[in-house]
Amino acid sequence: MRIARDVTELIGNTPLVWLHRMAxxxxxxxxxxxxxxxxxxxxxxxxxxxxxxxxxxxxxxxKDTVILEPTSGNTGIALAFVCAARGYKLVLTMPQQFExxxxxxxxxxxxxxxxxxxxxxxxxxxxxxxxxGGTITGVAEAIKGRKPACKAIAVxxxxxxxxxxxxxxxxxxxxxxxxxxxxxxxxxIVDEVIxxxxxxxxxxxxxxxxxxxxxxxxLGCGDMAVExxxxxx
Ligand SMILES: Cc1ncc(COP(=O)(O)O)c(C=O)c1O
Numbered sequence: 001m002r003i004a005r006d007v008t009e010l011i012g013n014t015p016l017v018w019l020h021r022m023a024x025x026x027x028x029x030x031x032x033x034x035x036x037x038x039x040x041x042x043x044x045x046x047x048x049x050x051x052x053x054x055x056x057x058x059x060x061x062x063k064d065t066v067i068l069e070p071t072s073g074n075t076g077i078a079l080a081f082v083c084a085a086r087g088y089k090l091v092l093t094m095p096q097q098f099e100x101x102x103x104x105x106x107x108x109x110x111x112x113x114x115x116x117x118x119x120x121x122x123x124x125x126x127x128x129x130x131x132x133g134g135t136i137t138g139v140a141e142a143i144k145g146r147k148p149a150c151k152a153i154a155v156x157x158x159x160x161x162x163x164x165x166x167x168x169x170x171x172x173x174x175x176x177x178x179x180x181x182x183x184x185x186x187x188x189i190v191d192e193v194i195x196x197x198x199x200x201x202x203x204x205x206x207x208x209x210x211x212x213x214x215x216x217x218x219l220g221c222g223d224m225a226v227e228x229x230x231x232x233x
Contacts, residue, residue: 006086007039007081008039008049008085010038011045011046012038012046012110012111012114013114014034014035014036014037014038015034015037015118016031016115016119018030018031028125031119033111033114033115038078040077040078041074042074042077042175043111043135044073044075044077044078044175046107046110046111047078047103047106047107047132047134048075048077048081049078049082049106050102050105051069051079051102051103052067052082052086054100054101061088063087066089066091067079067088067089067090067091068090069090069091069092069093070092070093070094070095073131073175074175075132080092095178097182098132098134098178098182098183098184099183100184101184103138103184104134104137104141104184104186105138106138107135107137107142108138108141109138109142111138111139112138112139112140112141112143113142115139115143116143121146121147123147124149124150125150125152125153126140126143126150126152127155127194128153128154128155129154129156129173129175129176129177129196130176130177130185131176131177131178132178132182132184133185133186134184136152136154136185136190137185137186137189139152140152140186140189140190141189144189151191151192152189152190152192153192153194154185154190154192155176155193155194155196156193156194156195157169157176157177157196157198158197159171159177159197159198160179161193162177162179162181163181163185163187163190163193164195168180171198172201172202
């Protein structure tokens with residue numbers, strides 16, 4: 001029977017979809033990876049499970065363990081559902097630092113592999129928003145390992161452009177732009193940083209799911225990202 005052992009087994013293998021209307025008039029073909037198809041609706045499901053499994057393998061979790069994680073967003077949602085599925089206690093606090101190596105590792109092992117598989121290796125540019133930096137680090141390291149010419153474009157909010165030497169500031173783009181340079185981020189692997197303003201990341205009149213992907217800085221990219229990456233439009 002093809003029935004998941006538990007809900008965590010449903011994480012990953014998210015679909016890629018062509019973004020026709022957003023990419024209208026571009027020479028590049030643009031696809032979005034719908035991380036919102038994960039069970040708790042974000043890319044962070046991957047690291048929620050990966051971090052718990054890494055701690056399990058290291059023998060750091062018993063039935064009395066209280067798992068404590070600094071996160072103010074989707075990582076907390078992901079950990080909550082993974083811990084609920086496994087019967088673990090969890091306390092979430094506000095974040096200070098992002099440095100768990102299981103984070104980029106799961107993107108090397110799963111997200112990058114899925115992109116490579118689903119594009120038949122025909123991926124020239126990956127675009128990802130930077131929160132912890134785990135997604136772009138893991139995906140770009142794994143894909144560039146196979147295809148060094150592939151470019152990695154990081155996206156950060158223009159209102160908090162710390163990766164390009166700016167000052168941290170408040171913005172309205174969920175999940176990215178923590179206001180400091182995260183330890184997990186491999187800056188060497190990033191070819192270019194582009195900025196998106198909160199206003200541009202807000203929903204327009206297109207498919208809601210795609211808008212969410214783009215607006216929240218997931219692997220989807222839109223016309224602006226491609227244009228700013230220097231591709232002909
Ligand atoms: C929905 C969403 N997309 C993207 C990101 C950023 O990904 P990363 O932390 O791997 O840089 C986050 C981070 O919280 C997020 O919640």
